[in-house]
Amino acid sequence: MLARLCLGDLxxxxxxxxVFIDRNPELFSYILDWLxxxxxxxxxxxxxxxxxxxxxxxFYQIETLSAVLELKVAMxxxxxxxxxxxxxxxxxxxxxxTPAKAAQLPKTLASLPGAPSLERAEVSAxxxxxxxxxxxxxxxxxxxxxxxxxxxxxxxxxxxxxxxxPRETMDLMDLVYSTSFANADTVWQVCxxxxxxxxxxxxxxxxxxxFAQQACVPSLEARARRLALSAFATALVADxxxxxxxxxxxxxxxxxxxxxxxEEEFEVFKALTHWVQADAASRAAQFPQLLGAGVRLEQLTxxxxxxxxxxxxxxxDMKCVHMVVETxxxxxxxxxxxxxxxxxxxxxxxxxxxxxxEGHAGLSVGCHALxxxxxxxxxxxxxxxxxxx
Numbered sequence: 001m002l003a004r005l006c007l008g009d010l011x012x013x014x015x016x017x018x019v020f021i022d023r024n025p026e027l028f029s030y031i032l033d034w035l036x037x038x039x040x041x042x043x044x045x046x047x048x049x050x051x052x053x054x055x056x057x058x059f060y061q062i063e064t065l066s067a068v069l070e071l072k073v074a075m076x077x078x079x080x081x082x083x084x085x086x087x088x089x090x091x092x093x094x095x096x097x098t099p100a101k102a103a104q105l106p107k108t109l110a111s112l113p114g115a116p117s118l119e120r121a122e123v124s125a126x127x128x129x130x131x132x133x134x135x136x137x138x139x140x141x142x143x144x145x146x147x148x149x150x151x152x153x154x155x156x157x158x159x160x161x162x163x164x165x166p167r168e169t170m171d172l173m174d175l176v177y178s179t180s181f182a183n184a185d186t187v188w189q190v191c192x193x194x195x196x197x198x199x200x201x202x203x204x205x206x207x208x209x210x211f212a213q214q215a216c217v218p219s220l221e222a223r224a225r226r227l228a229l230s231a232f233a234t235a236l237v238a239d240x241x242x243x244x245x246x247x248x249x250x251x252x253x254x255x256x257x258x259x260x261x262x263e264e265e266f267e268v269f270k271a272l273t274h275w276v277q278a279d280a281a282s283r284a285a286q287f288p289q290l291l292g293a294g295v296r297l298e299q300l301t302x303x304x305x306x307x308x309x310x311x312x313x314x315x316x317d318m319k320c321v322h323m324v325v326e327t328x329x330x331x332x333x334x335x336x337x338x339x340x341x342x343x344x345x346x347x348x349x350x351x352x353x354x355x356x357x358e359g360h361a362g363l364s365v366g367c368h369a370l371x372x373x374x375x376x377x378x379x380x381x382x383x384x385x386x387x388x389x
Contacts, residue, residue: 207242244278255294
């Protein structure tokens, strides 16, 4: 009792006398160690010994030790209940962890209750979540460490739900740490193939591109990038949230890419302003850099240049204003206009067969020009020409 008084480990109720009896020599050593050294001392590893020591701690009214033992006993009981089913789980996972079975996974996904047909090139949200979690968290070099992260728990929970269905509620964390490296790598490769061949679509191209870059999945990143570049306008409408969430570096890579297909360059400018306005407070400062690097101002028509010149993001930044002005100057300073003078308001000389009114539009610098507009409805690859300011 003297040790308990020194440790301040008495309950709030009054204790009228007490007898400190050595009831069990083996367990009593744990009691003395706890009273002398506190929580730093070891505890029994078996459930039976912990249960017996818990009774002793309650008898001596050592509340801190009782609380610790109650938690440990509960965890050991939960673990014992799951041991028999861990092997069953391993066997289920291994059905998808061999090359012969890997090709069957998409068909298996489609056969699950409520899963859509593969003819529609879709999987349910649950299977999609599973595969993405596996790609992100079930990496061979990380899957068998003892650092059980929250993300790792989510990954195993998704795998468990995929194999056993929603009725199974066990937490089988030991699955990941018990599987072989070869099996884990195969499962990862299978899930990667499902995402690339079944889940990836224009409706998630930007989101999966960002995900693949974060998860370090080069093949998925390449596929998502090609899809986003080849169907840029469609993907922008179908996945606006994914586009708005792109980091600036990845966005600049997309806008600079010569493979980006658009019907007119003005679509790229509108996409950039959409991205900036999604978080104007933090992104407005990046707009000049992205405008100069990603938008081919020299490919805009006079009408479009005029709209760009009047846009709030451009008009409020002198760097952007200078880019537009230099584009206009570069556009008009052809050998012919140099001879006549840039600001000569006389009629333009046009080639035979061309209309003198085609493409005329008033610009903020007071000039007129002729431009060759893209054919409506025809997607074109952008040129590799770069303006340097």
